[in-house]
Amino acid sequence: MTARIAVLASGRGSNLQAIMEAIAEGRLEADVVGVFSDRPEATALSKVASSRRWAASPRDFASRAAFDAALGDAIAAVTPDWVVCAGYMRILGEDLVRRFSGRMINIHPSLLPKHRGLDTHARALEAGDLEHGASVHLVVPELDAGAVIAQAAVPVQSSDTAATLAARVLEREHPLLIATLQLLTAGRVYERGATIHLDGQCLFTPLRLDSAGHLSP
Numbered sequence: 001m002t003a004r005i006a007v008l009a010s011g012r013g014s015n016l017q018a019i020m021e022a023i024a025e026g027r028l029e030a031d032v033v034g035v036f037s038d039r040p041e042a043t044a045l046s047k048v049a050s051s052r053r054w055a056a057s058p059r060d061f062a063s064r065a066a067f068d069a070a071l072g073d074a075i076a077a078v079t080p081d082w083v084v085c086a087g088y089m090r091i092l093g094e095d096l097v098r099r100f101s102g103r104m105i106n107i108h109p110s111l112l113p114k115h116r117g118l119d120t121h122a123r124a125l126e127a128g129d130l131e132h133g134a135s136v137h138l139v140v141p142e143l144d145a146g147a148v149i150a151q152a153a154v155p156v157q158s159s160d161t162a163a164t165l166a167a168r169v170l171e172r173e174h175p176l177l178i179a180t181l182q183l184l185t186a187g188r189v190y191e192r193g194a195t196i197h198l199d200g201q202c203l204f205t206p207l208r209l210d211s212a213g214h215l216s217p
């Protein structure tokens, strides 16, 4: 069955682009039914037809709750199976998260639980991490704290700057997000009792992306 995917994005949209390429190439049986943004100028929006875009500026709303309610209504209107936060940079309120609980995922540029929040690449360098990377996790009200489904690791090089490290992580984010969506949309990965399961087996650590772009425990 073709999965209906709603994507939330605030900027460039390279992860959205990766999803759309995977769909076009038959690697992901899904349809991007809507792209939603808190930044009407976001490049990500231009990747889909105007009929599939929703964007609004939080400044134009009386409160965070009012913006979240409008965003939530717009997402609900496209009846998504999955809501994918792909570079969505605004904190999601608890009511909005609960509305899509269990079917909202986020891609975050660190090996969670390390470096929740912003500036993850600079913080990995400052911490002297030998390994950095990206995680796909279920969204819960606490920031970047939901169950981690899958990760891609990238070795840190002594010559790295935050920008070079970010670029290498981003290259791995795209196959990580696609491989995770393949498993989620096929129903092979799911959360039960706050634990991620793959093919009925409980996972004690997140799935890891190998160099061929496959996920395994």
Ligand code: GAR
Pocket (backbone or CB within 6 Å): 009, 010, 011, 012, 013, 014, 015, 016, 044, 086, 087, 088, 089, 107, 108, 109, 117, 134, 170, 173
């Ligand atoms: C990605 O690196 C993603 O992991 C990060 O924003 C970038 C978006 O790139 N997300 C976060 O930092 C969320 N806290 P993209 O717009 O090219 O997909």
